[in-house]
Amino acid sequence: MSFVVYINGLVMVFFAALMEVDAAFFPETAEVFGLAGFLAGTVGVLLSIAASTASRDLRRLHTFVLTASIWLVAAIVGAVPLWLWQLAPVDALFEAMSGITTTGSTVMSGLDDTPRGVILWRAILQAVGGVGFIVTGIALLPILRVGGMQLFRTESSDKGDKELRNAAVFASATLQVYLCLMGVCALVYVAGGMGPFDAITHAMTTLSTGGYSGYDASFGHFQSPFLQWAATLFMLLGALPFAWYIRGIYRRRFRSEQVEAMLVTLAVVIGGLTLWLVLTRHEAPLTALRMVAFNVVSVVTTTGFATTDYTLWGPFAAMAFFILTAVGGCTGSTAGGAKAMRWLLIARAVWHQLRMIQSPHRVAVIRYEGQAVEDDVMAGVISFFSIYMATFMTLVGVLALFGLDLATAMSGALTALANVGPGVGDIIGPAGNFAALSDPVKLVLVLGMYLGRLEMLTVFVFLTPAFWRELTA
Amino acid sequence: MSFVVYINGLVMVFFAALMEVDAAFFPETAEVFGLAGFLAGTVGVLLSIAASTASRDLRRLHTFVLTASIWLVAAIVGAVPLWLWQLAPVDALFEAMSGITTTGSTVMSGLDDTPRGVILWRAILQAVGGVGFIVTGIALLPILRVGGMQLFRTESSDKGDKELRNAAVFASATLQVYLCLMGVCALVYVAGGMGPFDAITHAMTTLSTGGYSGYDASFGHFQSPFLQWAATLFMLLGALPFAWYIRGIYRRRFRSEQVEAMLVTLAVVIGGLTLWLVLTRHEAPLTALRMVAFNVVSVVTTTGFATTDYTLWGPFAAMAFFILTAVGGCTGSTAGGAKAMRWLLIARAVWHQLRMIQSPHRVAVIRYEGQAVEDDVMAGVISFFSIYMATFMTLVGVLALFGLDLATAMSGALTALANVGPGVGDIIGPAGNFAALSDPVKLVLVLGMYLGRLEMLTVFVFLTPAFWRELTA
Numbered sequence: 001m002s003f004v005v006y007i008n009g010l011v012m013v014f015f016a017a018l019m020e021v022d023a024a025f026f027p028e029t030a031e032v033f034g035l036a037g038f039l040a041g042t043v044g045v046l047l048s049i050a051a052s053t054a055s056r057d058l059r060r061l062h063t064f065v066l067t068a069s070i071w072l073v074a075a076i077v078g079a080v081p082l083w084l085w086q087l088a089p090v091d092a093l094f095e096a097m098s099g100i101t102t103t104g105s106t107v108m109s110g111l112d113d114t115p116r117g118v119i120l121w122r123a124i125l126q127a128v129g130g131v132g133f134i135v136t137g138i139a140l141l142p143i144l145r146v147g148g149m150q151l152f153r154t155e156s157s158d159k160g161d162k163e164l165r166n167a168a169v170f171a172s173a174t175l176q177v178y179l180c181l182m183g184v185c186a187l188v189y190v191a192g193g194m195g196p197f198d199a200i201t202h203a204m205t206t207l208s209t210g211g212y213s214g215y216d217a218s219f220g221h222f223q224s225p226f227l228q229w230a231a232t233l234f235m236l237l238g239a240l241p242f243a244w245y246i247r248g249i250y251r252r253r254f255r256s257e258q259v260e261a262m263l264v265t266l267a268v269v270i271g272g273l274t275l276w277l278v279l280t281r282h283e284a285p286l287t288a289l290r291m292v293a294f295n296v297v298s299v300v301t302t303t304g305f306a307t308t309d310y311t312l313w314g315p316f317a318a319m320a321f322f323i324l325t326a327v328g329g330c331t332g333s334t335a336g337g338a339k340a341m342r343w344l345l346i347a348r349a350v351w352h353q354l355r356m357i358q359s360p361h362r363v364a365v366i367r368y369e370g371q372a373v374e375d376d377v378m379a380g381v382i383s384f385f386s387i388y389m390a391t392f393m394t395l396v397g398v399l400a401l402f403g404l405d406l407a408t409a410m411s412g413a414l415t416a417l418a419n420v421g422p423g424v425g426d427i428i429g430p431a432g433n434f435a436a437l438s439d440p441v442k443l444v445l446v447l448g449m450y451l452g453r454l455e456m457l458t459v460f461v462f463l464t465p466a467f468w469r470e471l472t473a
Numbered sequence: 474m475s476f477v478v479y480i481n482g483l484v485m486v487f488f489a490a491l492m493e494v495d496a497a498f499f500p501e502t503a504e505v506f507g508l509a510g511f512l513a514g515t516v517g518v519l520l521s522i523a524a525s526t527a528s529r530d531l532r533r534l535h536t537f538v539l540t541a542s543i544w545l546v547a548a549i550v551g552a553v554p555l556w557l558w559q560l561a562p563v564d565a566l567f568e569a570m571s572g573i574t575t576t577g578s579t580v581m582s583g584l585d586d587t588p589r590g591v592i593l594w595r596a597i598l599q600a601v602g603g604v605g606f607i608v609t610g611i612a613l614l615p616i617l618r619v620g621g622m623q624l625f626r627t628e629s630s631d632k633g634d635k636e637l638r639n640a641a642v643f644a645s646a647t648l649q650v651y652l653c654l655m656g657v658c659a660l661v662y663v664a665g666g667m668g669p670f671d672a673i674t675h676a677m678t679t680l681s682t683g684g685y686s687g688y689d690a691s692f693g694h695f696q697s698p699f700l701q702w703a704a705t706l707f708m709l710l711g712a713l714p715f716a717w718y719i720r721g722i723y724r725r726r727f728r729s730e731q732v733e734a735m736l737v738t739l740a741v742v743i744g745g746l747t748l749w750l751v752l753t754r755h756e757a758p759l760t761a762l763r764m765v766a767f768n769v770v771s772v773v774t775t776t777g778f779a780t781t782d783y784t785l786w787g788p789f790a791a792m793a794f795f796i797l798t799a800v801g802g803c804t805g806s807t808a809g810g811a812k813a814m815r816w817l818l819i820a821r822a823v824w825h826q827l828r829m830i831q832s833p834h835r836v837a838v839i840r841y842e843g844q845a846v847e848d849d850v851m852a853g854v855i856s857f858f859s860i861y862m863a864t865f866m867t868l869v870g871v872l873a874l875f876g877l878d879l880a881t882a883m884s885g886a887l888t889a890l891a892n893v894g895p896g897v898g899d900i901i902g903p904a905g906n907f908a909a910l911s912d913p914v915k916l917v918l919v920l921g922m923y924l925g926r927l928e929m930l931t932v933f934v935f936l937t938p939a940f941w942r943e944l945t946a
């Protein structure tokens with residue numbers, strides 16, 4: 001267990017270093033970030049020294065504790081400078097959890113006049129959270145067998161250490177691809193007319209599918225069609241599986257069923273909504289296409305940028321965006337949601353079932369990427385959806401208990417769980433803000449973002465008595 | 474295939490006979506029901522004579538066609554007298570489908586002044602639909618292996634004819650239990666002060682968990698606490714598995730995991746909501762308990778009677794009732810919804826998964842009633858939930874496309890699919906009425922009720938190309 005403490009100490013030191021970088025660049029908030037960095041660094045160093053002699057042999061259950069604790073520690077440490085700056089404790093935690101989980105819901109308004117050091121910190125949280133989630137998705141969740149992610153286990157043995165070594169190689173390649181895409185995105189944004197600071201921070205929140213912006217109008221602040229199309233492209237790139245990039249670069253293999261499924265879905269939805277917008281609201285086709293493509297890609301990739309308040313397009317659009325919130329990007333990307341892979345497997349399971357009830361004695365299997373999908377993968381996917389629904393309903397119930405209306409409760413719970421950001425409705429819609437909600441509601445949403453990011457099962461394992469028996473054994 | 478036509482002909486003759494009974498008792502609408510009965514009877518006799526020489530050897534696929542067609546024919550035939558009376562065609566179809574599927578949503582208002590012959594016909598549709606669904610659930614769905622219902626296959630061989638013979642025995646016992654409970658219910662209602670007509674029609678719509686009433690105020694018309702508690706009890710009895718009654722009578726075996734799960738769930742929900750109502754709205758505890766017990770049991774058993782507009786209890790209550798709409802009663806009862814058995818299996822699958830991801834190499838199985846649940850049953854249950862969600866979302870999308878607001882669209886789609894009846898919100902809530910909706914919306918809801926009653930998979934089988942290849946082969 002003390003190895004878990006050791007790693008968390010290192011995480012704190014890492015965040016401390018980032019705070020000092022922020023302090024170095026922005027004098028206005030240098031004191032805040034300098035002090036926060038000093039505090040986080042001191043605690044981090046003490047913890048890792050105290051636990052440095054720990055055995056590095058992670059027991060399986062410790063991997064759960066490690067994963068769950070890192071994300072919690074990161075959110076709390078990330079909240080410190082925001083709290084020292086001027087946010088109330090609950091607001092600071094909300095903003096930091098929303099950042100590190102790349103959700104992007106905000107309780108802050110007046111962003112245009114907020115010190116740039118704070119804006120940078122929000123972008124840093126999302127950039128770090130984004131790559132952290134890719135690594136979690138590629139390296140940890142498959143080992144933990146959470147939600148069918150064992151489908152992506154490397155061919156290596158079941159031994160934890162070998163997988164972790166493979167994971168280190170993967171993580172390094174991932175980081176390179178991620179930083180590279182982020183750099184290109186920033187350059188394209190500059191080419192489109194953004195200033196360097198805006199370009200860098202928005203590139204960080206685009207590729208991480210985080211969606212924090214330095215402006216109250218979100219990406220709508222930039223009225224350039226070029227920039228909007230560029231953001232559409234890079235949001236999409238952030239929601240593709242990073243293992244697919246790496247495989248593409250090293251092995252020139254680009255077929256991927258979940259990438260294809262996501263692209264086809266996007267094309268159909270964007271086409272349909274554009275047509276609907278042109279027919280019912282008489283928009284110019286190209287403008288409609290740009291608006292729809294940006295906002296649909298933003299929601300499906302779980303980025304949550306907005307260029308316009310699409311909920312004003314009427315109940316059908318509001319419904320469509322509500323449903324799209326649940327879709328999510330690809331596994332092993334920065335995106336949240338249920339993920340294209342799982343929808344694909346569920347759809348195939350249903351089709352399989354329709355064939356089976358017609359001809360009960362036929363022999364057939366469900367395939368993914370040409371391979372038969374094993375039963376435990378399907379069981380994981382199904383448990384994921386079941387727990388997703390149960391968590392969603394529980395959150396909605398609790399939010400309603402705190403007085404939220406049905407639509408806001410449902411949309412708030414879903415946008416938190418799927419790490420999307422904006423919801424539907426007046427309060428938390430793309431033109432709204434989470435500031436008006438009460439503290440208990442904010443804390444419920446913080447829990448929702450955390451559960452969503454860890455794909456729920458990672459956390460709910462702690463609720464079984466057997467876990468505690470084995471942990472203390 | 475012509476055996477399917479033959480059976481449907483007999484169904485029409487059966488409904489014709491019921492219409493003539495209605496005509497015999499109520500002179501005011503005797504012409505309408507007499508004519509409708511003559512038409513239905515003539516067509517029915519002609520069809521069954523034309524197809525009477527058909528082979529009775531049902532191929533597997535024909536069982537699907539038979540099941541799907543009977544329910545559609547029954548709704549259309551049931552609509553004829555309502556249409557001849559005064560309803561518009563779409564309204565008549567809505568009312569009849571809502572009756573035969575025991576949904577109980579109504580487009581009629583001014584029920585208090587509606588001819589009693591029409592009120593009786595609505596009750597007859599629900600009484601017939603209720604027992605029809607029990608038989609479908611006990612005899613047909615297990616053979617069709619729809620939604621995991623093969624769990625309830627009798628031990629006999631896979632041969633269709635033997636199962637059908639068992640089914641006939643079961644159907645006869647079921648009908649006796651059903652009529653017996655209905656009779657007792659009517660007597661209790663009379664003892665509580667109802668007139669004979671009200672007692673009989675409300676007993677028919679209570680035991681069938683249908684929920685049609687002869688009054689606009691629904692069961693709230695009867696302000697007697699005794700009657701409300703009596704209805705609470707008999708709604709519950711209608712939502713228990715009829716195979717469980719029969720087993721209890723013949724073998725004195727009363728343990729049933731899904732019955733226990735439903736009762737525990739009801740106790741917890743009723744207790745919690747009562748407490749909440751007492752604390753937040755300062756109701757007298759016993760009044761609160763009666764109101765909550767009646768309305769919760771009404772929604773969970775998918776009856777849909779209302780004694781009060783519970784949506785006025787605030788957003789938390791609205792949310793709670795919205796979620797309860799999805800729960801449903803037990804398999805093999807008259808109730809709709811997802812059914813207690815399926816929730817239980819899903820909950821166990823999730824728990825199983827939480828144990829498995831902790832200790833991947835442990836050997837364990839999911840059990841139901843002491844037996845290991847086979848993989849194809851779990852696959853059926855999962856497909857059921859997946860298709861349920863997909864159908865729900867599609868219906869919501871289509872309803873939103875026709876201009877319904879999000880809450881009404883969601884609640885309308887769910888209450889139709891789960892065959893509950895009332896929704897949440899001003900328009901279709903317990904104090905509202907479906908009359909204000911446009912014709913296309915009504916037709917979408919008719920489709921929803923039909924799909925919900927047939928547990929979706931039975932109908933969606935028709936969407937696979939393989940079905941048509943085999944059917945025409």
Ligand SMILES: [K+]
Pocket residue numbers: 102103104209210211302303304419420421
């Ligand atoms: K986001």
Ligand SMILES: [K+]
Pocket residue numbers: 575576577682683684775776777892893894
């Ligand atoms: K009903």
